[in-house]
Amino acid sequence: ETGVTQSPTHLIKTRGQQVTLRCSSQSGHNTVSWYQQALGQGPQFIFQYYREEENGRGNFPPRFSGLQFPNYSSELNVNALELDDSALYLCASSLKDSGKGNTIYFGEGSWLTVV
Amino acid sequence: GNSVTQMEGPVTLSEEAFLTINCTYTATGYPSLFWYVQYPGEGLQLLLKATKADDKGSNKGFEATYRKETTSFHLEKGSVQVSDSAVYFCALSNTGGFKTIFGAGTRLFVKA
Numbered sequence: 001e002t003g004v005t006q007s008p009t010h011l012i013k014t015r016g017q018q019v020t021l022r023c024s025s026q027s028g029h030n031t032v033s034w035y036q037q038a039l040g041q042g043p044q045f046i047f048q049y050y051r052e053e054e055n056g057r058g059n060f061p062p063r064f065s066g067l068q069f070p071n072y073s074s075e076l077n078v079n080a081l082e083l084d085d086s087a088l089y090l091c092a093s094s095l096k097d098s099g100k101g102n103t104i105y106f107g108e109g110s111w112l113t114v115v
Numbered sequence: 116g117n118s119v120t121q122m123e124g125p126v127t128l129s130e131e132a133f134l135t136i137n138c139t140y141t142a143t144g145y146p147s148l149f150w151y152v153q154y155p156g157e158g159l160q161l162l163l164k165a166t167k168a169d170d171k172g173s174n175k176g177f178e179a180t181y182r183k184e185t186t187s188f189h190l191e192k193g194s195v196q197v198s199d200s201a202v203y204f205c206a207l208s209n210t211g212g213f214k215t216i217f218g219a220g221t222r223l224f225v226k227a
Binding site: 002033040041042043044045048056058088090092103104105106107108109 | 119149151157158159160161164204206208214215216217218219220
């Protein structure tokens, strides 16, 4: 148990639709990151939020957007869904500090299937 | 840019065999290195980590040593069990904790 919870666990959407995925961070963690894990691949960094602002972004188009709320929970929104968006979406929380690379703690993910 | 390369799988071993999964990295600065494990149908769990050169991370019988001279962080276990069957990901995070970069993963099957 990492204390990071995600919802929903599974969902199916149609191409062109929009989806919102939700994440509750581990208690005390102020940074949340989102990753996309396609089948058979490693997780790919989408973006990170710290203090409710985007703090870095990977190689994903603008139709991938996010929010972080004052309680550090987060949402990932994907517009205009494409078939290739089908993947496991992982949320990870961590505590941002000035030291060495932080350990991130993952939720169990949301499986998105686009048909 | 930063990257992680790990050996391709699947790796199939008999119970009690010795395990090595190779991982090498390319990075600027002095990253922290991690191994994560993913059991079927689950998210990723941190297995072990090392934050500086020559550090050894260990957990549940698994070990990995941060080798800066060879830019490697190989995962080892002396005697694997069927319950170790999973996908193992090597990862790095640069100083400051910005995004974690993962390798493609190595699937391990352990036969009884």
